[in-house]
Amino acid sequence: MNSLNKVQLIGNVTAVPEIRETPSGQKVATFSLATNRSWKDATGVKQDQAEYHNIVVWGNLAGIVESYVTKGKKIYAEGRLQTRSWEDQAGQKKYKTEIVCESLILLSSGGEKTEGYDSSSSSASDGSAAYTQRSNPKIEEEIHIDDIPF
Secondary structure, eight states, X not given: OOOOOOEEEEEEEOSOOEEEEOTTSOEEEEEEEEEEEEEEOTTSOEEEEEEEXXXXXXXXXXXXHHHHOOTTOEEEEEEEEEEEEEEXXXXXXXXXXXXXXXXEEEEOOTTOOOOOOOTTSEEOTTSOEEEEOOXXXXXXXXXXXXXXXX
C-alpha cells in the first residue's frame, strides 16, 4: 500500500519571500505562511490562534513566487511535508519541517485583480491564478543537501 504526504493551506504570507539560487542555478523561494483558527472557549469568549508554516518552492514555481507573492498576500499552497536535519556550529543536531510547495493559487480579495501572468497559468474569473510545479525527477536527483543555500 502507498503512503500519502499531502498538505493544503490557505493563509497569508508573513514577509517578502526570500529568493535564492543553488550553485547549479536552480531557483528556490522560501517564505512563511500564517494560518488562523478561531473558536469559542468554555466561557463563550472568542479565541484566536495563528500557526506559522515554512514554505519552500523550487524551480519555475519559485519564479512565480518571486514575481507575484508579496507580504500579506492570501494564497493557497499545496505540497508535501519534509523534515531536514543538520548540525549547527556547536555540533547540535537541528531539525526543520517545511512544506515543499508543488501547487500555488494566488487568492484575491476586495476586488483586487491579478494581472500579468503568463499563459502557462490558469486564471479563474474571480481574479485568482493557479500554478503547478511539474515534477521532473532528473532535477530532483541533481539537488544535493550541500546545494541548499539555507
